[in-house]
Amino acid sequence: MVDEVMSSSPPKFSFPEAGLRVMITNKFGPRTRLRMASRIIINERQRLINSANGVSRKPLQNGRQENIKNGNVPMENPEDPPGEQQPQPPQPVEAAFLSPFSVPEARGDKAKWVFTWPLIFLLGVTIPNCSKPRWEKFFMVTFLTATLWIAVFSYLMVWLVTIIGYTFGIPDVIMGITFLAAGTSVPDCMASLIVARQGLGDMAVSNTIGSNVFDILVGLGIPWGLQTMVINYGSTVKINSRGLVYSVVLLLGSVALTVLGIHLNKWRLDWKLGVYVLVLYAIFLCFSIMIEFNVFTFVNLPMCREDD
DSSP states (O other): OHHHHHHHHHTOOOOOHHHHTTSSSSTOOOHHHHHHHHHHHHHHHHHHHHHHTOOOOOOOSSOOBBBTTTOOOOOOTTTTOOOOOOOOOOTTEEEEEEEEOOSSSHHHHHHHHHTHHHHHHHHHHHHHOTTTTGGGGGGGHHHHHHHHHHHHHHHHHHHHHHHHHHHOOOHHHHHIIIIIHHHHHHHHHHHHHHHHTTTTTHHHHHHHHOOOOOOOHHHHHHHHHHIIIISSSOOOOOOOOHHHHHHHHHHHHHHHHHHHHHHHSSSOOOOOOHHHHHHHHHHHHHHHHHHHHSSOOOOSSOOOOOOO
């Protein structure tokens, strides 16, 4: 059946594409047909995105096609004739930059390498590199080690932010919604930026919303649960609820205005939407800081400072 589809169809489907079209016929069950139809839609959408970006799949030497996965988009030389692809040499620029023993050539990259060398060396010797063939089977060790380092860095960041806020007389809530929030959201920002550049705007937007939901429900639920059930069973965790009420109202308003702005922009991510959300963040930050400093109403007691 696959051979018949491949030989009779004008586009000359590849074997996987023909197999998917065979499996949506009534010879298979409803669940299988639905899954294969979904896979066809996903493949077609990816093909349209690649066509819009001027990228196409190139054949390899063994006759197979190179799949576009995880953002690794193959680029073709427009001067080459069709069907003749020049072998592309490997580009170990990123790997060399991340290596603690390889100095990059560019001046800007060299300055970054010198500034981050202690961190690169520490992570390079403690986390197995799964991109190398000899470490492919230790991906779970890499995941667990990276998670452990994230926990260590998060603890150090919270400790430093607390000390800095106490030194300059800044309330903990202000440090939390500014420096601490920015430090913990940088990985989410980078992930959203990467998928947005790949044309997956829906994934970028859903990541921003889902990551914050995860932070609120899991990031707060797990430590509070450990404190009240494991460390000190039956205890309670007290929070400043007066200022928190205004922060929650501002947060809900920011989310509503963000969704409204995306809707008014016809669900497209462009520079106008970027400026809009940055202005919203600046307004949210200003109002939150003024509320915590008792500008509108009294929500926080003054911080007690030790005598010199």
